[in-house]
Amino acid sequence: MNDANIVLNQHRLDQASSQSPLDCYRALMASASLPGADPSAGWQDAWEAGIIPWDKGQVQHALEELFTENGAEWGFESVRLGRALVPGCGRGYDVLFLTRRVKECWGIDVSRKAIEMAKAWAEAQADTEDCVFSFHVEDFFKFAIPPGSFDLAYDYSFFCAISPSQRLHWAQRYAELINQGGKLITLLYPIDGDRPGGPPFSVDPEDVNILLSRVGFKKILCRMPSHPRHPQLLAFQGSIVLPAILGV
Known part of the structure; x- marks a missing residue:
């Protein structure tokens, strides 16, 4: 520097x-x-x-509920042997949660400091000896996709953090990253109406559905929040994406 x-x-x-x-x-x-x-x-x-108001110190309750209450019903058990991705992983709470439910989990973040803290936090946790996970300083839009890609991705406080001008690119990138039949879980926030400025930028769940539909995803689950200021959980399943669709 x-x-x-x-x-x-x-x-x-x-x-x-x-x-x-x-x-x-x-x-x-x-x-x-x-x-x-x-x-x-x-x-x-x-x-x-330490100005990280999005860091709540734990996994989001909605994600835990999805796996404990609806995992088998909505087909998330089918990705148990696959690889998961958490972009904008921060301190890595979600990576550790998911790595106990899939074969391997990647956490990526553009902040080197965040990744350092994620590694330190993970090392301090118990019962991770049989878990396969890794943290990487990477740009979601540019990092090299590993052989075999990903079968599951979890997006929380990432979509709302990027510029609205990048949202179509965000959807296209997930279409590149997630295998056919793979799952994308999105926990959307803030959804309490238009708010000035950002980040976090305001999110309309229907806009997210439209974006992902354009690149070959199908919505398979929608769980409404118990309060307007809480995040809304949507889950999508990937399908074959034609190059012509990606060029929209």
Whole structure:
């Protein structure tokens, strides 16, 4: 990192220090979007400064319920021997949860600090000796797809974090990553109506359904939240995606 970047990063942190956690977070993201800035720097700065309001310290209850109450009914048991992906994995709570239910789980994040913390947190957990998981500093849109791709992906607080201009690319990327018949679980938030700015950017579940339908996914499950401010869980199954569809 050169001296100019060090000064810019310190300015971002100083600017954020006197604001609320959400405003701090948005200030870091806004600075990282300036011309010439590293787009991933905002996430790195947020993790370095501990400004991570999306980190709840545990797996989302809706994901746990899906596997304990509906796993067999909705076919999630069929991916037990497959590979799962968690983009924007942060500290890795979801990776550890899923790795006990699939053959292998990958967690990726653009923040090196987040991945360092995920590895440290995972090492401190019990009963992971027979689990196969790994954490990678990677860009969801660019990382090399491993042989065999993925049979399951879990997206929470990732879709709402990317620019709305990237949403079609987001859907196309999942179509590339997930095998035919594989599953995509999306936990959507915030869904309480249009809100100014972001991230997190407002999410309309029907828009997500339309995007994924365009690239070959079929919605197989929708679980409404118990409160408008809680996330909504949707699950999709992948199918063959034609190149013409991906070019829309």
